[in-house]
Amino acid sequence: MRAFTYERASSVEAAANAASSNRQSKFIAGGTNLLDLMKLEIETPTHLIDVNGLGLDTIEPTAEGGLRIGALVRNTDLAAHETVRRDYGLLSRALVAGASGQLRNVATTAGNLLQRTRCPYFYDTNQPCNKRQPGSGCSAIGGFSRQHAVVGVSDACIATHPSDMAIAMRALDAVVETVKPDGSHHAIPIADFHRLPGETPHIETVLEQGELITAVVLPPPVGGRQIYRKVRDRASYAFAIVSVGAVIQLDGTGRVAVGGVAHKPWRVEGADAELSRGARSAASALFADARPTEQNRFKIDLVERTLGAVIAEARG
Amino acid sequence: MNHTTKVSFTVNGASRDLDLDNRTTLLDALREHLHLTGTKKGCDHGQCGACTVMVDGRRVNSCLTLAVMHEGDRIATIEGLGEPGNLHPMQAAFVKHDGFQCGYCTPGQICSSVAVLEEIRANIPSHVTGDLTTQTQITEAEIRERMSGNLCRCGAYSNIVDAIVEVAGTKA
Ligand SMILES: Cc1cc2nc3c(=O)[nH]c(=O)nc-3n(C[C@H](O)[C@H](O)[C@H](O)COP(=O)(O)OP(=O)(O)OC[C@H]3O[C@@H](n4cnc5c(N)ncnc54)[C@H](O)[C@@H]3O)c2cc1C
Ligand code: SF4
Ligand code: FES
Ligand code: FES
Numbered sequence: 001m002r003a004f005t006y007e008r009a010s011s012v013e014a015a016a017n018a019a020s021s022n023r024q025s026k027f028i029a030g031g032t033n034l035l036d037l038m039k040l041e042i043e044t045p046t047h048l049i050d051v052n053g054l055g056l057d058t059i060e061p062t063a064e065g066g067l068r069i070g071a072l073v074r075n076t077d078l079a080a081h082e083t084v085r086r087d088y089g090l091l092s093r094a095l096v097a098g099a100s101g102q103l104r105n106v107a108t109t110a111g112n113l114l115q116r117t118r119c120p121y122f123y124d125t126n127q128p129c130n131k132r133q134p135g136s137g138c139s140a141i142g143g144f145s146r147q148h149a150v151v152g153v154s155d156a157c158i159a160t161h162p163s164d165m166a167i168a169m170r171a172l173d174a175v176v177e178t179v180k181p182d183g184s185h186h187a188i189p190i191a192d193f194h195r196l197p198g199e200t201p202h203i204e205t206v207l208e209q210g211e212l213i214t215a216v217v218l219p220p221p222v223g224g225r226q227i228y229r230k231v232r233d234r235a236s237y238a239f240a241i242v243s244v245g246a247v248i249q250l251d252g253t254g255r256v257a258v259g260g261v262a263h264k265p266w267r268v269e270g271a272d273a274e275l276s277r278g279a280r281s282a283a284s285a286l287f288a289d290a291r292p293t294e295q296n297r298f299k300i301d302l303v304e305r306t307l308g309a310v311i312a313e314a315r316g
Numbered sequence: 317m318n319h320t321t322k323v324s325f326t327v328n329g330a331s332r333d334l335d336l337d338n339r340t341t342l343l344d345a346l347r348e349h350l351h352l353t354g355t356k357k358g359c360d361h362g363q364c365g366a367c368t369v370m371v372d373g374r375r376v377n378s379c380l381t382l383a384v385m386h387e388g389d390r391i392a393t394i395e396g397l398g399e400p401g402n403l404h405p406m407q408a409a410f411v412k413h414d415g416f417q418c419g420y421c422t423p424g425q426i427c428s429s430v431a432v433l434e435e436i437r438a439n440i441p442s443h444v445t446g447d448l449t450t451q452t453q454i455t456e457a458e459i460r461e462r463m464s465g466n467l468c469r470c471g472a473y474s475n476i477v478d479a480i481v482e483v484a485g486t487k488a
Contacts, residue, residue: 001339003319003337003338003339004319004338004339005317005318005319005338006321006338006382006384008387028382028385030380030381031380031381031382031385032362032377032380032381035341035380035381035382036361036362036380039360039361048338048382050384050385052385076374076435076440079440079441080438080439080440080441085441085448085449086448086449089448092441092448093443093448096441096442096443096445097443099465100365100464100465100466101375101428101431101432101435101442101462101465102362102365102368102375102376102377102428102465103362103377103380103465105374105375105376106376106377106380106381236443236460236461236464237464237465
């Protein structure tokens with residue numbers, strides 16, 4: 001790990017300011033992704049701004065009937081929160097499908113959204129990777145790509161976003177609240193928060209340098225059967241090959257977001273509209289523009305079948 | 317450029333004041349600076365659970381957190397849980413059920429086991445929890461799922477589960 005200076009931020013504004021004055025600084029929350037990558041020198045910040053003491057760790061109802069989740073709320077506390085498990089079961093389920101008990105005790109709402117890809121070439125500093133080293137090439141294209149993205153890909157990168165929580169947030173139409181270094185407040189719909197790789201796969205979200213996430217807001221509950229189904233190589237403690245997060249209403253309508261298939265949580269309006277016609281119709285809409293590799297083509301069928309199982313479970 | 321920071325926390329009840337290179341993980345602070353070598357370094361990347369300790373009563377991987385982030389925290393390690401002659405019930409159950417072979421993963425397994433039973437009692441849900449709106453029960457499936465962050469290269473898993481089930485049964 002490279003040496004770095006360290007400060008405990010005293011306020012949201014001070015944190016954002018400190019981060020904008022040093023472009024090589026990073027916020028640290030739980031540290032479970034950042035420190036992992038710093039040990040491998042994939043991330044090399046020269047300054048860390050600890051945001052754990054900012055009091056952003058509460059869950060409060062909003063005036064609109066939704067829920068404001070502080071950026072520093074731990075994954076365990078969010079999954080166990082009474083309102084979340086009752087009204088946003090999809091979110092609880094997605095959270096407990098991810099990582100381990102030890103990691104969830106530390107991992108935060110903001111850090112989870114911002115965790116980086118698990119593409120093995122991104123982790124292997126001896127291999128070209130456009131995300132780690134812009135312009136160096138993509139080792140996954142033409143390499144081992146079984147776990148990579150099948151839709152929204154580019155010629156520069158076919159990595160997936162690994163978060164389970166983000167799939168639930170996408171299906172529930174969460175909004176990410178931020179503060180920029182100039183003190184201005186912003187609300188970013190989760191649909192616009194993560195970017196597709198395009199020609200700049202190293203830029204993963206719309207956040208600016210120094211922009212601090214303060215909370216994630218959920219709209220009022222939408223009811224329905226809320227199901228998160230994760231398919232992985234082991235029964236527990238493994239990242240998704242694919243995952244399906246869905247809210248299905250009694251009349252068969254609903255919404256669906258899919259993980260393990262794209263650079264961001266994958267949701268397509270047209271697929272929501274097809275849900276009541278069944279998994280095949282919805283999956284065709286989800287993957288209309290898919291560009292799988294020979295090795296990951298199976299994900300398209302796997303999502304269709306997983307969605308089929310989810311719909312069957314919702315009908316109970 | 318100051319690459320060191322002062323930090324104070326308690327470990328197993330005793331206060332500790334350290335002046336550390338910012339890069340020092342909590343795991344390295346415990347092992348290399350405080351010479352508490354019960355906590356083990358397996359992967360150093362959050363994947364194996366050998367480094368599991370308790371911070372303010374919650375289990376964490378000490379390899380993926382910086383020591384300087386723990387100002388004022390209460391840290392508890394396997395040494396604080398019990399000692400030869402005065403074993404914690406979970407330590408005694410691991411011995412009784414042969415819940416280990418080489419023993420390298422064992423401190424992490426035991427810290428995690430104690431925490432798992434507390435997490436179930438505190439009604440924190442897991443991936444195998446049925447109804448999210450009722451009290452979670454202590455079952456073998458719950459224990460197995462919640463222990464998945466602790467790997468055992470010797471494959472002592474079934475004996476580890478037996479040990480935890482016994483402690484859960486005698487205390488529940
Ligand atoms: C072995 C292992 C298995 C895992 N398995 C899964 C899994 O199955 N599913 C899954 O979803 N995840 C999994 N994870 C990933 C885990 O969920 C993430 O590491 C965690 O959520 C990151 O949160 P954190 O608070 O620790 O983030 P940090 O590591 O502290 O930060 C991550 C990034 O977010 C930035 N950041 C943090 N807070 C803010 C803020 N408030 N504003 C702006 N930027 C901020 C940091 O600068 C950093 O760039 C696994 C991790 C490990 C190590
Ligand atoms: S898929 Fe993306 S992250 Fe993986 S090697 Fe290619 S550029 Fe890097
Ligand atoms: S050494 Fe920390 S999880 Fe492996
Ligand atoms: S007893 Fe050897 S690794 Fe678990």
